[in-house]
Amino acid sequence: MNHERTYGAENFQADTGVSRETLERFVIWRRLLSEWSAHTNLVGRATLDDFWFRHALDSWQLPDLAPAGANRWADIGAGAGFPGLAIAFGLADRAVPNARVTLIESIGKKAAFLRAVLAETGLTSHAEVLAERVETLDGLPPFDVVTARAVAPLEKLLGLMAPFVENGAIALIPKGARHAEELTAARKSWNFEASLHPSITSDEAAIIRIERLTRVR
Template sequence: MDAAGFQARTGVSRETLRRYETWRRLLEERNAVMNLVGRSTLPDFWFRHALDSWQVATHAPDARRWLDLGAGAGFPGFAIAFSLMERGVEGEVTLVESIQKKADFLTEVAEATGAPVRVLPVRAESLDPHTRYDVVTARALTSLTKLLAYAKPFVDNGAICLFPKGQRYREELTEARKSWTFDHEVIPSVTSPDAAILRIEDVSRV
């Protein structure tokens, strides 16, 4: 998939597509000197990274306040922020990234694209648990069991979780059930028949 294919699949505007392209260009430049994503995945940016991240926002179209844990290179945070801009929605995506170099990269992309994001260079466990969000998300950060521990304070305040997961998501659900009870929905991923997005609510410890 190239940029044109991504636009055809998602229907994003030319302006939004330019934001994605700016993100891709900066990622390619900075990834040469720091480990933001696996270098072998860069040629497949539009499918493996952009489309995979774009789909997350489609499952909470009314959400305005997003929390992206372990934001890394900005997946899916920037795709969500671009979606807010595309729809003219006033909102914000909080990108949590404890590694300063990666946080600096996120700030650079935010400034270059005008994305409505706030970058917090802190660890997830140090976040203010009283802050209200509509959605908590995280991509390739840690196990579902640990993600639920990070997300629980915000779920208690009304948030839902949307966690993209790979082919081991069933095992992760089974393992998480040993420590947590929660309501969940398995949403098939558009980028892999073996992957899914886990929509989770009502989290409590066993």
């Protein structure tokens, strides 16, 4: 379905109930994404045209699946900010106390883009950008939730997320139509508890919630 013509900012606000201030942050993000995409590979042009449904709304659903009071989030391979920036906007909109999202992005140009969005939307107090590879990170504080979108197959992604989950986080992972196959493949290398939550943007997609993650011996 071509949501570009049927789903826009007004639809997004109606479906999410965001404040005008939060909607304006998304508008700024959309504008900067368009400007930066002219010289930096952030998202494909076709998906940029479907920003409000495919990216904004899809990312917005994650905080509702987190444990009550979850305020420390890590987004691995944050890229253009999906879902990390949307989560930061959402936590601010919900006035979650002491909310902080750590956006982990190793590509310098993408990290610079994320910082530009945070600066222009006035949310540097709610999020930080780490321009490093997640595999090299050390000494991070505990997180409540770790997430990643379109970064790697689940089996590989769990290897990146394991240090966060071992330190108390749950994982919330948006996946597409092949999520069941990815779960089956991942269980060959990992033990974990998983629950599936239907995506609000696709009948075939799901958000996988993972806890108690350990490598198969």
